[in-house]
Amino acid sequence: MLDTEMLVAPIIIFMLVVAPLWLILHYKSKKQVSQGLSEHEHRQLIELANKAEKMAERVETLEALLDQESPDWRRKV
Incomplete structure (x- = not known):
């Protein structure tokens, strides 16, 4: 139980900060590649x-x- 409680904060931070930035940068680079x-x-x-x-x-x-x-x-x- 203690192990899962320790993972909650990093997962929340990842989902709120890292994942959106990752998605934005990923699709921005895809758009640039498709434009040539x-x-x-x-x-x-x-x-x-x-x-x-x-x-x-x-x-x-x-x-x-x-x-x-x-x-x-x-x-x-």
């Missing part, structure tokens, strides 16, 4: 994709230079 990317987010995504492409090209160039200068550099790592 904003124009700003879309521009950022394209910008990041371009930067990733440039970075991949740089890595390939560096690897090619290392292959010429030190052919066994990959085995050292």
Whole structure:
């Protein structure tokens, strides 16, 4: 009996505070996901994709230079 009495207060607090906030934030995030990317987010995504492409090209160039200068550099790592 004592154990159940100790659980009543946390359950009430959870139901009055945490559960409503949880539900509100959950459905707010669902709404944002269903709307898709904003124009700003879309521009950022394209910008990041371009930067990733440039970075991949740089890595390939560096690897090619290392292959010429030190052919066994990959085995050292």
